[in-house]
Amino acid sequence: MLKHSLIACAIFPALLLLAASGRTATLDDSKLRSTDQDTGNWLMYGRTYEDHRFSPLNQINEQSIGKLGLTWSHEFGTTRGLEATPLVEDGIIYATGNWSVVYAIDAKTGKIRWTYDPKVPRARAYFICCDVVNRGVALYRGKVYVGTLDGRLIALDERTGAPVWDVSTADSSTKPYAITGAPRIAKGMVVIGNAGAEYGVRGYISAFDAQTGKMVWRFYTVPGDPSKGFESKAMEIAAKTWSGEWWKVGGGGTAWEGIVYDPTLDLLYFGTGNPTAWYRSLRGGSGESLYTASILAVRAATGELAWHFQTTPGDNWDFDSTQPLVQADLSIGGRTRKVIMQANKNGFFYVLDRATGEFISGKPFVSGITWATGLDPKTGRPVETPDSAKPAIISPAPDGAHNWNPMAFSPTTGLVYLPAKSGTQSLHVPDTNWKYNPDKNNLGRAPGYEGPLAAKLKSMPHPTGELLAWNPVSQRAAWHAKYPVAVGGGVLATAGNLVFQGRADGVLAAYRATDGKQLWTFDAGTGIMAPPVTYQIDGVQYVSVLAGWGGPDGLGNDPGWGPVKPGFGRMLTFTLGGNAAFKAPAFGHKDPPPMPSITVNTSPQVVHQGELLFDDNCAGCHGAKAVAGPLPDLRYASTQTLEGIQAIVLGGARAARGMPSFQKILTAEQVRAIQAYIVSRAREGAKAAGRRNP
Numbered sequence: 001m002l003k004h005s006l007i008a009c010a011i012f013p014a015l016l017l018l019a020a021s022g023r024t025a026t027l028d029d030s031k032l033r034s035t036d037q038d039t040g041n042w043l044m045y046g047r048t049y050e051d052h053r054f055s056p057l058n059q060i061n062e063q064s065i066g067k068l069g070l071t072w073s074h075e076f077g078t079t080r081g082l083e084a085t086p087l088v089e090d091g092i093i094y095a096t097g098n099w100s101v102v103y104a105i106d107a108k109t110g111k112i113r114w115t116y117d118p119k120v121p122r123a124r125a126y127f128i129c130c131d132v133v134n135r136g137v138a139l140y141r142g143k144v145y146v147g148t149l150d151g152r153l154i155a156l157d158e159r160t161g162a163p164v165w166d167v168s169t170a171d172s173s174t175k176p177y178a179i180t181g182a183p184r185i186a187k188g189m190v191v192i193g194n195a196g197a198e199y200g201v202r203g204y205i206s207a208f209d210a211q212t213g214k215m216v217w218r219f220y221t222v223p224g225d226p227s228k229g230f231e232s233k234a235m236e237i238a239a240k241t242w243s244g245e246w247w248k249v250g251g252g253g254t255a256w257e258g259i260v261y262d263p264t265l266d267l268l269y270f271g272t273g274n275p276t277a278w279y280r281s282l283r284g285g286s287g288e289s290l291y292t293a294s295i296l297a298v299r300a301a302t303g304e305l306a307w308h309f310q311t312t313p314g315d316n317w318d319f320d321s322t323q324p325l326v327q328a329d330l331s332i333g334g335r336t337r338k339v340i341m342q343a344n345k346n347g348f349f350y351v352l353d354r355a356t357g358e359f360i361s362g363k364p365f366v367s368g369i370t371w372a373t374g375l376d377p378k379t380g381r382p383v384e385t386p387d388s389a390k391p392a393i394i395s396p397a398p399d400g401a402h403n404w405n406p407m408a409f410s411p412t413t414g415l416v417y418l419p420a421k422s423g424t425q426s427l428h429v430p431d432t433n434w435k436y437n438p439d440k441n442n443l444g445r446a447p448g449y450e451g452p453l454a455a456k457l458k459s460m461p462h463p464t465g466e467l468l469a470w471n472p473v474s475q476r477a478a479w480h481a482k483y484p485v486a487v488g489g490g491v492l493a494t495a496g497n498l499v500f501q502g503r504a505d506g507v508l509a510a511y512r513a514t515d516g517k518q519l520w521t522f523d524a525g526t527g528i529m530a531p532p533v534t535y536q537i538d539g540v541q542y543v544s545v546l547a548g549w550g551g552p553d554g555l556g557n558d559p560g561w562g563p564v565k566p567g568f569g570r571m572l573t574f575t576l577g578g579n580a581a582f583k584a585p586a587f588g589h590k591d592p593p594p595m596p597s598i599t600v601n602t603s604p605q606v607v608h609q610g611e612l613l614f615d616d617n618c619a620g621c622h623g624a625k626a627v628a629g630p631l632p633d634l635r636y637a638s639t640q641t642l643e644g645i646q647a648i649v650l651g652g653a654r655a656a657r658g659m660p661s662f663q664k665i666l667t668a669e670q671v672r673a674i675q676a677y678i679v680s681r682a683r684e685g686a687k688a689a690g691r692r693n694p
């Protein structure tokens, strides 16, 4: 059949066009299993089911890289984090941006073919821990699948962007579920997880029929109310590892990043997030809280648990185990092992047998880990340092030694390339009065803590970031490429002996894969978090990346993390000889804040109270010490805005723009204190610039 159509196409060019327009519907299971041969496209999250993020394309290589230039860019007009892996099929790029919006873009020219906005209610931003991001779509048989921030899974017609079906994967109207991860196609199903463990939900992944949107199975990651019985033996076993009444809080363990699939073993793999609340002492004080902070394997046919490996038993530090998983067949100790690998938030690099879950090896890939001294060499269970679960400063911080930003594996060099952070520190002081509150986050962190640990934390050195080349067999670093910021983006490796990576200061760089020498850079004008991809059309190799700075690091805007660059979101695409003009539109405030003309009580006591409240409630989006990154810098707020702060913060006057109401969290007096703090910070900025009180 294929032969006949090829002959026909060669004879009748008109038929070639017809074949091309119908070709998208043929991206079936067998094609998904052989994406490694399809070098022109980038058809799934990590390019192949192994998620290597390695391309055999080599037109752009260590010799030709000097000629690499921009061939087109597209401005999205957004200002928040862009984290997606763009997929490429037959000349079209499918990418996602802020608020789960999907874009189909001409891969040669950057022209928009269609846009689909699922119209996520903007006030939901309150229940999304880490910015209004999305990490990408899945493609299958002519449809584009996307998960949304309000917990829906939507199938779109690949040619038009028209919705084919739209299902709720979670009771998001009453519970703070969100989806930021990319769906995974397995055996005619779309598999998707969710986020929300910071707020108190019960984690699970679900499989839906790709054609109809009908749910096939659901696998819960933590047990529910024991009095109602358990869904499976796995849940019954897990319930024995919890104390207290976890089900009233939800339990957590959300699978918020990618799900990977081995079609030969017919197993789906994914990591789970933290338990709710963060702190062991607030969850009854004992137990491993299965299956949180774990790597799990589930049978695709039935949704049953095949094996589990808990990276951080009884997690106390937000060590989600959701970092991207990579499959490989490695020669270890004289035999070929089918492994799955992860550079975990907790600072250890894990190599597991992916058929059985057996621990093969694990070693720290960053320096300065304080919560554990190492892993048991037989079981891989961490050896916790004494008192690490008591109030303490712990490294790595919840952002992790490595987070969601995908790593790459090159079968040519045998190395894994990953963005690693050393020396991130976080203060963990449980709130002994914590009670589950469905209207706010449920980390269980003590609000307004001012004890000696807070002062100590301020005096600690800043974290550092690097692109790390890691040998997963010897569990040692092959090379390090340090950068001037703590945060690096996702990684792409190619047969051109190159590794591409963007970073928080807006630089997209190419390194030699064998030794880490930086060979090429481009200033994208805004911080890069997403991984680049590569594809080929008409014999020309392209490299494409989304640039857009945000996420918890971007919104929190900690000055200790280096010269990060907020800005407008864009897609940048490069070819050899590319010479498109590019000038990033100016973003942010060039001048110091104006002197505020509003009269409020700015007594030291009120301002101090406002500072503590700002830290707990506002800084996560509007920046540490009220110096913002991507979102509005409140020191520059107009008099009208400052005067109307009660209507905005309590009344929800700007809910439609993503600023939710804090009516259930803050009182009018507390908002006045926050107002006083903002005014005082604006005055400090204005005074430093020599401005005078009006």
Ligand code: CA
Binding pocket: 197, 198, 273, 274, 318, 320
């Ligand atoms: Ca978490």
